Amino acid sequence: MRFVCAAFLLVSLFTSPASGAIITHDLAEFAIFSDKAVDLQNRFIVGGLVGSNSDIEASNTELPGIRAGGSLTLQGTNRDVNGDIIVNLAADLGLGHDIFGDVHSSADVSFDDDEVSGPDNKRVVGTILAKGDVVLPTGSLVVENIETEGSVELKSNSTVEGDIFAGGDVLLQQAAEVGVSGALIGGNVTTNGLIDMRKSAVIYGDARANGDILMGQNALIEGDATSSGIIDDSASGATINGTSTSGAPLVPSITTNPDTFGLLTLPAAQVFSVGVGSISNGQAGTGIGDPLAPGEYGDLIGGSGFDVYLTAGTYTFNSIGTGNNTQLYLDLSSGQSIEILVQGDAFFGVGSNDPLDIFISSDGLSYLPMDDPGIDPALSHLVSIEAHGTFKEGINGMWFGDIYTPFEGIEAARLRMIGGAYAGGYIDNDPQNFGIRLQQGHPTYHDFIPVVPEPSTLLLAVLGLTGLGLLGWRRRRGR
Numbered sequence: 001m002r003f004v005c006a007a008f009l010l011v012s013l014f015t016s017p018a019s020g021a022i023i024t025h026d027l028a029e030f031a032i033f034s035d036k037a038v039d040l041q042n043r044f045i046v047g048g049l050v051g052s053n054s055d056i057e058a059s060n061t062e063l064p065g066i067r068a069g070g071s072l073t074l075q076g077t078n079r080d081v082n083g084d085i086i087v088n089l090a091a092d093l094g095l096g097h098d099i100f101g102d103v104h105s106s107a108d109v110s111f112d113d114d115e116v117s118g119p120d121n122k123r124v125v126g127t128i129l130a131k132g133d134v135v136l137p138t139g140s141l142v143v144e145n146i147e148t149e150g151s152v153e154l155k156s157n158s159t160v161e162g163d164i165f166a167g168g169d170v171l172l173q174q175a176a177e178v179g180v181s182g183a184l185i186g187g188n189v190t191t192n193g194l195i196d197m198r199k200s201a202v203i204y205g206d207a208r209a210n211g212d213i214l215m216g217q218n219a220l221i222e223g224d225a226t227s228s229g230i231i232d233d234s235a236s237g238a239t240i241n242g243t244s245t246s247g248a249p250l251v252p253s254i255t256t257n258p259d260t261f262g263l264l265t266l267p268a269a270q271v272f273s274v275g276v277g278s279i280s281n282g283q284a285g286t287g288i289g290d291p292l293a294p295g296e297y298g299d300l301i302g303g304s305g306f307d308v309y310l311t312a313g314t315y316t317f318n319s320i321g322t323g324n325n326t327q328l329y330l331d332l333s334s335g336q337s338i339e340i341l342v343q344g345d346a347f348f349g350v351g352s353n354d355p356l357d358i359f360i361s362s363d364g365l366s367y368l369p370m371d372d373p374g375i376d377p378a379l380s381h382l383v384s385i386e387a388h389g390t391f392k393e394g395i396n397g398m399w400f401g402d403i404y405t406p407f408e409g410i411e412a413a414r415l416r417m418i419g420g421a422y423a424g425g426y427i428d429n430d431p432q433n434f435g436i437r438l439q440q441g442h443p444t445y446h447d448f449i450p451v452v453p454e455p456s457t458l459l460l461a462v463l464g465l466t467g468l469g470l471l472g473w474r475r476r477r478g479r
Contacts, residue, residue, distance in 0.1 A: 020257025179204030285309030
C-alpha cells in the first residue's frame with residue numbers, strides 16, 4: 001500500500017503549479033526601460049522596475065524587480081534584487097546577490113561561481129522556475145522550490161529548502177541539502193531523470209526518480225525512495241529511512257510554466273516645430289522673474305557656466321549642447337509642467353566631470369538644489385525632456401524629471417536622477433561606468449505621453465482601465 005501511494009505522488013507532482021502567464025506592464029511601472037539593451041554599473045535603483053525588450057546587464061547595482069525580453073546578467077557583489085525577476089532567455093544571477101522574489105526564465109538559470117563560497121553567499125528568497133538547466137553555486141540558498149524542465153545541480157553546501165521538480169537529472173554535490181530537518185513540508189525531489197547524491201548529501205523528504213537513485217558515502221534520504229531504475233545505497237553510511245522501491249513502472253514528464261515578459265511598445269514620438277537661430281550664454285533668462293519664455297527655438301548652445309532659466313510651458317529646440325557646469329533652473333511654483341522637446345541630440349557637459357546642476361523653485365521666490373530636503377520629489381512629475389537624438393551627460397551629472405529618447409539611447413556616467421529614463425535605443429553601452437541612480441522614486445512618463453497598449457492589454461483598454469492610466473496626461477495637456 002505504501003508503494004502505491006509513492007507511485008501516485010510521483011505521477012501527480014510532475015506538473016509545475018506555476019501559472020505560465022505573459023506578464024504585461026504599463027511603462028509607468030518602470031524606473032528604467034529600453035527597447036534595446038540596458039547596462040548599469042554601481043547604482044542604486046529604487047521606485048520602479050528595470051526593464052528591456054532585449055538584454056539587461058548590471059554590475060554592483062541595487063535593483064528593484066527586473067523584466068527582460070532577452071537575457072539577464074548580474075555581476076559584482078553586495079547588491080540585492082528587491083522583487084521578482086522575469087526574463088525570456090537565460091538568467092546569470094552573478095555573485096553574492098540576495099534576490100527577494102521569484103526567478104522566472106524560459107532558458108537556463110545559473111550563478112557566476114568564481115567567488116569564494118560561504119553560507120548564504122547567494123540567496124533566492126522565492127522559487128526558481130525555468131525551462132532549462134538550473135545550477136546553484138557553492139554555499140547558496142533557495143528558500144522555496146526549483147521547478148524546471150531541465151537538469152538541476154546543487155553544488156557543495158548549497159540548500160533548497162522547498163522541493164525540486166526536474167525534467168532532467170538532479171545532482172546533489174557534497175553536503176548539498178533539499179529540505180529542512182524536522183520540517184513537515186518540503187524537501188522532496190521529483191525528477192524525470194536520475195538522482196545522484198554525492199558524499200553527505202541529504203534529501204529530507206521523498207526521492208522519486210524515473211531513473212536510478214545513486215547514493216554516495218553518508219548520503220541520507222529521510223523519506224521514501226522510489227525509482228523506475230535501480231536504487232544504489234551500498235556506499236558506506238548511505239541511509240534511506242523510509243521505504244525503498246525500485247523498478248517502479250513510471251513514465252512521468254515534467255512541465256514547467258515560468259512567467260514570461262510581454263514586450264512593451266514605447267510611446268510614439270511627438271511631432272513638433274522648432275525655431276531658428278541659437279540661444280547662448282546670457283540669453284536664456286536671468287532669474288525667477290525673467291526666465292527664457294516657452295516657445296520654439298533653434299539650438300541651445302552654451303559654454304562653461306551656462307545658466308538656463310525655464311518656467312511652465314513647452315520649449316522646443318533643434319539641439320542642445322552645453323559645456324561643463326551648466327546650471328538649469330526650473331520654476332515649478334505654478335504647479336504646471338515644463339516640457340522640453342529636442343529634434344536632435346541633447347548633450348550636457350559631455351566629457352566633463354561637472355556637466356549639469358539642477359535647481360528647483362517650488363515657491364516662486366528662491367531655488368534649491370534638486371535633491372535638497374526642501375524639494376518634494378513628486379515635482380519631478382512635472383518635468384520631461386524628449387530628445388529625438390541621443391541624451392548624453394558628462395560624469396556626475398543629474399536630471400530631475402523624465403528622459404525619453406524614442407529613437408536613440410541615453411548615455412551618462414554616474415547620473416543622479418529623480419525621475420525615469422526611457423529609450424528606444426541603448427541604456428547604455430558607454431564603457432565609462434554608466435549608471436542611473438533614482439534617489440526618491442520615479443514619476444510616470446505617461447503623465448506626459450500616452451503609452452501605446454500591447455495587443456494583450458486591449459481588452460483592458462476597452463474596459464476603460466487604460467484610460468485611467470492616461471488621465472494624468474490629458475490633464476497636463478489641457479493646462
